[in-house]
Each structure stands twice: as structure tokens, then as C-alpha cells.
Amino acid sequence: MKPYYxxxxxxxxxxxxxxxxxxxxxxxxxxxxxxxxxxxxxxxxNRALLPKATxxxxxxxxxxxxxxxxxxxxxxxxxxxxxxxxxxxxxGVAPELGIIDPAVMVxxxxxxxxxxxxxxxxxxxxxxxxxxxxxxAICDAxxxxxxxxxxxxxxxxxxxxxxxxxxxxxxxxxxxxDAFRVPWxxxxxxxxxxxxxxxxxxxxxxxxxxxxxxxxxxRAEAMIKGARFWGxxxxxxxxxxxxxxxxxxxxxxxxxxxxxxxTSLRAAAKRALAAPATLAxxxxxxxxxxxxxxxxxxxxxxxFRTVLDGIRRDYF
Numbered sequence: 001m002k003p004y005y006x007x008x009x010x011x012x013x014x015x016x017x018x019x020x021x022x023x024x025x026x027x028x029x030x031x032x033x034x035x036x037x038x039x040x041x042x043x044x045x046n047r048a049l050l051p052k053a054t055x056x057x058x059x060x061x062x063x064x065x066x067x068x069x070x071x072x073x074x075x076x077x078x079x080x081x082x083x084x085x086x087x088x089x090x091x092g093v094a095p096e097l098g099i100i101d102p103a104v105m106v107x108x109x110x111x112x113x114x115x116x117x118x119x120x121x122x123x124x125x126x127x128x129x130x131x132x133x134x135x136x137a138i139c140d141a142x143x144x145x146x147x148x149x150x151x152x153x154x155x156x157x158x159x160x161x162x163x164x165x166x167x168x169x170x171x172x173x174x175x176x177x178d179a180f181r182v183p184w185x186x187x188x189x190x191x192x193x194x195x196x197x198x199x200x201x202x203x204x205x206x207x208x209x210x211x212x213x214x215x216x217x218x219r220a221e222a223m224i225k226g227a228r229f230w231g232x233x234x235x236x237x238x239x240x241x242x243x244x245x246x247x248x249x250x251x252x253x254x255x256x257x258x259x260x261x262x263t264s265l266r267a268a269a270k271r272a273l274a275a276p277a278t279l280a281x282x283x284x285x286x287x288x289x290x291x292x293x294x295x296x297x298x299x300x301x302x303x304f305r306t307v308l309d310g311i312r313r314d315y316f
């Protein structure tokens with residue numbers, strides 16, 4: 001059995017954790033049933049992503065982009081759980097199978113126990129924001145620790161657990177914060193952020209996705225997201241069918257990279273133009289955060305462990 005995950009060319013910790021999470025949850029899974037693809041963490045229930053004519057074991061995956069594949073053939077699909085009730089309804093399985101995003105189980109790994117709090121407040125942007133935004137400088141200006149979602153997954157997760165509060169544009173930033181019992185506030189810099197997948201997870205734990213609006217921080221970021229920046233509207237490119245989870249940003253980044261060499265004056269001008277984003281992020285970091293109930297998280301994790309027990313009986 002081998003794990004499937006969506007691999008960003010830029011790196012994204014919420015997807016990359018599939019590389020090692022399942023070795024903890026299902027030790028030895030790689031040595032059994034080589035014909036089976038383990039479809040785990042991620043918004044990957046998409047016709048354009050998953051191979052046909054391959055047996056797929058679905059454990060906690062979500063829908064949110066593109067078109068669902070035909071999942072009606074039990075010889076090809078073994079659906080043990082999905083991310084939440086919205087995905088369950090789309091797939092056409094019992095709502096009871098919409099249990100939780102498996103990323104919450106990361107908090108059970110021994111290496112993440114007893115993490116010492118060293119960051120008062122941290123910000124985890126969406127990976128698109130990290131590519132073209134001015135967010136490290138903005139975080140420095142407003143007293144936030146910046147966590148780059150493109151970093152090595154365990155390092156990113158450890159920093160989330162070491163924070164006292166998380167401001168999250170990244171959905172898995174909020175999921176991991178909640179799993180580590182770190183209060184979190186959701187923000188969004190783009191109307192293109194997928195609220196379906198956020199609500200899918202949120203409904204499993206009784207929390208609410210009400211993101212605070214934060215403007216984009218640079219012209220390049222506006223180009224990627226199709227956002228408005230200082231009175232100018234930008235049109236985002238449509239995602240390509242072979243890779244629906246990401247926008248086609250390479251051309252926009254090439255334009256950004258052709259901008260004149262940075263000088264102290266130009267850097268100061270960029271910070272000035274990012275003032276609305278700076279203020280909004282500061283306000284978000286001081287807003288009342290939320291956190292699911294301990295009992296809700298514990299109940300969902302126990303249900304997920306029951307799913308894992310059934311998989312061990314049937315596949316090992």
C-alpha cells in the first residue's frame with residue numbers, strides 16, 4: 001500500500017505530512033496490499049488527480065475542487081471515512097463517515113508531546129500568500145511570528161504547537177492549532193479561498209468558519225489571486241484541469257521577478273503600500289479566537305481510531 005498526496009512544487013505542510021503520518025497511524029501499511037492506494041489527508045477527491053483502475057482506500061480525504069470521480073464501484077473504492085459531512089454528502093455516503101480531517105492525529109505523535117510555548121502569536125498564511133506576499137515583514141511589524149507553510153512539515157507543525165495563538169489563512173494551520181489546543185482565528189486574503197473545505201472540517205467539531213478579511217499585501221499577490229490592490233483589479237488565471245488545487249502562478253511570478261532590484265527606498269514603499277494588510281492582520285491577531293470543545297475533538301478522534309482498527313483487521 002502506498003500513500004497518495006497532492007505534491008505542491010512549492011511545498012505545503014498540510015499535504016506533505018502524508019509522507020509520515022500514516023506510518024504512525026498504520027505501522028507496516030507499506031508492506032501490505034501493494035495494489036492499494038491510501039488516499040488520506042487533503043482535498044484530493046477529484047477526477048483529475050486520482051488514477052483510474054487502481055484500488056483506493058479513502059481515509060479522511062475531502063472534496064472541494066473540480067469534479068468528483070465515480071466512486072460507486074466497491075471493487076475500486078473502499079471508503080472508510082471522509083473529512084466531514086459536506087464531503088460525505090457530495091460522495092453519497094452516510095453522514096457518519098464524515099468524521100474528521102486525519103491531520104488532527106498528528107498531535108498524538110510522541111515527538112510533539114510537551115511542546116514548550118515560545119511564540120505568543122503566530123501567523124500561518126495560505127501557500128499562495130507565502131509565495132508572493134510581504135507577510136514576513138508584516139508579521140515582524142505587528143509582533144507576530146511568521147510560519148511559512150512551505151517549510152518542512154514537522155518544523156511547521158512544531159511551531160504551531162509552540163504558539164499560544166494562531167492566526168490562520170491556511171486551513172491546516174487552523175486544524176493543527178485546534179488539535180494542539182491552541183486558540184485560532186481564521187483570516188482570508190482572497191475570495192478564491194475554498195470555504196467548502198473549511199466548513200466541511202469545521203462542522204465536525206462544532207466551530208464556525210468566519211474569516212476576517214485581510215487585504216493582499218503586494219501587487220504580485222493580487223495578480224495571483226485575482227484581487228484588488230490600491231484601486232487596481234487583477235484577473236486570476238483559471239486552474240488547469242491536470243492540477244486543480246493550484247493557480248497557474250508561474251507567469252505572474254515571472255512578472256514580479258522582473259521588477260527592479262530592491263532598494264531601501266523601494267522596500268519602504270512596499271511596506272507603505274501594505275499598510276491596509278498590516279492593520280487588518282494586527283486587528284485579527286487581537287480578535288477573540290475560537291477553539292473546539294475538548295469533548296468534541298476527543299469524540300471525533302476516538303471514532304477515527306475505530307476506523308483505523310477496522311482497516312487493520314481487513315488489510316493486515
